[in-house]
Amino acid sequence: MPAKELTGSCMDCKDADAVLTTRNRSLCGPCYQVFLEHKVYRRMERYRKYPDPGSPSYRLLLPLSLGVSSSSLLRMLDTGMNRQLAKNARTSYTIEIIAIEPFTHAYDEALYTKRFEAARETFSKYTFNRIPLHSIFDYVPNMTEAMREYVGSQFKDDTSRSNEERLAAFRGANSTATSKADLDNVLFTQLVVGYAKQTGCESILWADSDTSLAAKTLAGAAKGRGAALTWQVSDAMSPWGVRFDFPCRDISKPELALYESVSPDLSDIVIPDEPLSENILTKNLSIDELMLRYVTTQGEKYPGVMANVSRTANKLDSYSSLDSTICSLCSAIVDNVKGNETGITVASQFSVQKPQFCYGCTRSRPEIDS
Ligand SMILES: [Zn+2]
Ligand SMILES: [Zn+2]
Known part of the structure; x- marks a missing residue:
């Protein structure tokens, strides 16, 4: 801006x-x-308290897309970290950085590598790793089974092929723009969570701005993913035993862009967002893209409204029921969600024992031949 x-x-x-x-x-x-930065520190309160002497610092995972939001968040956290180091021998938390390589057609590997290396060099006190989306088979143990069950009998998963080919076949089996994008989001989250668990991180710091959280909230409701919204947009424990935190929730996307513009050290790191094209037919857009466009354009006119959407979403009760059946693909609760007892559940609809899918995943599912 x-x-x-x-x-x-x-x-x-x-x-x-x-x-x-x-x-x-x-x-x-x-x-x-x-x-x-002050807005982010306030959100990081729980990790700024030092654990007992002798106990390790909190281990937090930051998924870095090299976009404006996550790169700015990394810089803000680094400033906070430097402040702690100026006064103490150790910091109350450590940050691990994971970059999931983009899986869109626009992916320019040479540029991505250059920017990733620049980030690693600028923020050299952190551990950086980058992995492709298809490494989901290595990090999420039950993915193969869930995938087969999800797409149904017309999909033949050939384990002799590379993970990349297997994932491409799975994604190809889903036909509409919404179901493809929806599924990519689910896989992306699963992979980051799988990585956090394997590396012993207790929380994931998502860089969503209030703009992005408002878009997620509206799109989640539209896609029938209301049951998963609680932990996808609120600072709370997720169903996998890893916390989700959103330190940029009080900041809008244009404010993050402004932060980037006054931070010259980010100029070699951030890969600019693809501009929103006016020419794309609405019917070819996924619900997520549509909502993001809507929130981005309306958010400029009514910033308070978007902030209110994300603030309200943060008040939703987080996932807490231990005996609930959870979706094999996205981990949302499958059976009677509190306050939604009359909703359709896959369990009641198909009477399958295992795996089971939530309402949102079922809606994105390809037509199954029975
Ligand atoms: Zn000044
Ligand atoms: Zn699901």
Whole structure:
């Protein structure tokens, strides 16, 4: 977002020239950075308390897409970390970084590698790893079974083929834009969770802005994934025993873009978002893309409304029932969700024992020959 032409000095430090206006305040670059970083630190409160002496620091996983949000979050956390290190011999938490290689047609591997290496070099005190989506077979033990059951008998999973080919065949079996995108989201989350579990991380720090959380909330409801929304948009325990936290939930996407623009060290790292094309036919868009477009355009006009959507979603009761049956694919609760007792459940509909799928996954499922 281009900063407006400004005259006068920063309202915070009263020293440097103001370069931007945010929430009716004219600030210089460094003061704006502090302003946003403070919003993230507040959300990181529970990890800023030091564990007992002798106990290890919290281990947190940050999925890095090299987009504006996750790169900015990494920089903000790094600043907080440096502040802790200036006063203490150790930090209250450590951060592990995982990059899942993009699986879209627009993926430019050479550019991605360059940006990934730049991030690793800039933030050299963290462990970085990058893995492709098809490594899901290595990190998520029951994926093969869930996948076979999900697509049904017309899909032949050939384990002699490479994981990449197997995943391509599975994704190819899902026909509509929404079901493809929906499934990619499920697989992506499963892989990050599988990685967090294998590396002993207790929480995943998702970089969603309030804009993205509002889009997720609306799309989740539209796709029948309301049961999974609780942990997909709130700071809470997920069904896998790994916490989900959203430290950027009080920040909008344009504010993160502004943060990037005043942080020159991010310019070699961030891969810009693909611009939203006006020419794409709406029917070819997935519900997720449609909602993101809607929230992005409307959020500029009504930022308070979007912040309210994500704030309300954060108040939903988190996943807590231990005896519930959970979906084999996405881990949402399959049977009677509290407050939704009349909803269709796969268990009651198909009377299958194992695996079972939630309402949202069933809706994205290809037509099954019975
Ligand atoms: Zn200032
Ligand atoms: Zn599901």
